[in-house]
Amino acid sequence: MVDEALRLKGIYLAFDNGSPLFEDFNLKVLKGEHVVINGPSGSGKTTLLKLCLGFIVPDEGQIFIDGIPLNEKTVWTLRLKIGYCPQEPILGDGTVEDFLKRPFSYKANKKNTYSKEEVIELLSLLGLDQNVLKRHVSALSGGEKQRICIVSALLLRRDIYFFDEPTSALDLESKKKVLKLFSRLSEKTIIYVSHDPEVLDSAQRVISLP
Ligand SMILES: Nc1ncnc2c1ncn2[C@@H]1O[C@H](COP(=O)(O)OP(=O)(O)OP(=O)(O)O)[C@@H](O)[C@H]1O
Numbered sequence: 444m445v446d447e448a449l450r451l452k453g454i455y456l457a458f459d460n461g462s463p464l465f466e467d468f469n470l471k472v473l474k475g476e477h478v479v480i481n482g483p484s485g486s487g488k489t490t491l492l493k494l495c496l497g498f499i500v501p502d503e504g505q506i507f508i509d510g511i512p513l514n515e516k517t518v519w520t521l522r523l524k525i526g527y528c529p530q531e532p533i534l535g536d537g538t539v540e541d542f543l544k545r546p547f548s549y550k551a552n553k554k555n556t557y558s559k560e561e562v563i564e565l566l567s568l569l570g571l572d573q574n575v576l577k578r579h580v581s582a583l584s585g586g587e588k589q590r591i592c593i594v595s596a597l598l599l600r601r602d603i604y605f606f607d608e609p610t611s612a613l614d615l616e617s618k619k620k621v622l623k624l625f626s627r628l629s630e631k632t633i634i635y636v637s638h639d640p641e642v643l644d645s646a647q648r649v650i651s652l653p
Pocket residue numbers: 458459460464482483484485486487488489490491
């Protein structure tokens with residue numbers, strides 16, 4: 444069994460308009476590790492997550508998820524191991540419950556079952572009342588959207604989670620709730636971007652991009 448959830452090996456990436464963002468970049472994350480990616484604005488934190496998701500292909504180097512090389516043949520299967528919340532989640536149309544149920548209608552998720560009890564428990568752990576389920580997604584605040592996106596990702600029971608600034612729109616109390624929930628997910632590998640000193644303080648490991 445591979446104990447590595449993620450490995451980036453000799454990554455080189457330069458966008459057309461600039462100097463290389465990554466040059467011989469290497470990273471290994473073990474299964475069950477919770478890692479925070481930190482670094483100045485423009486240092487490539489979001490790009491790093493997008494590389495790991497296969498949204499951006501490096502110019503050189505290889506990425507392994509669960510020991511399997513990420514490439515055009517494996518990307519769809521590997522994405523089923525991954526949950527992702529972007530910095531500003533787009534929740535589509537309809538109510539929050541429509542949004543949370545939607546992935547369960549996809550063939551790729553046919554092994555998963557929507558559980559309202561689990562939804563209510565997760566909402567409560569993140570400080571959201573279950574009445575939020577009836578609200579239209581367009582009426583949610585940025586911080587509510589972030590937490591709903593986290594609930595949606597966790598419902599799909601993936602092995603590896605990438606969260607891009609999951610607490611950036613949250614007040615202190617909600618932020619603490621998110622961090623407490625992450626700390627309970629000790630079997631999951633969690634990689635998240637944050638600038639927040641409090642998040643960095645509570646991190647198991649911080650990767651700082653220059
Ligand atoms: N698709 C792209 N094409 C060209 N340049 C890009 C692309 N995506 C990102 N960049 C550039 O790469 C650099 C890193 O962007 P990225 O969003 O990864 O930074 P970041 O560290 O997440 O920043 P922030 O903290 O401000 O969110 C930036 O200069 C950005 O303009």
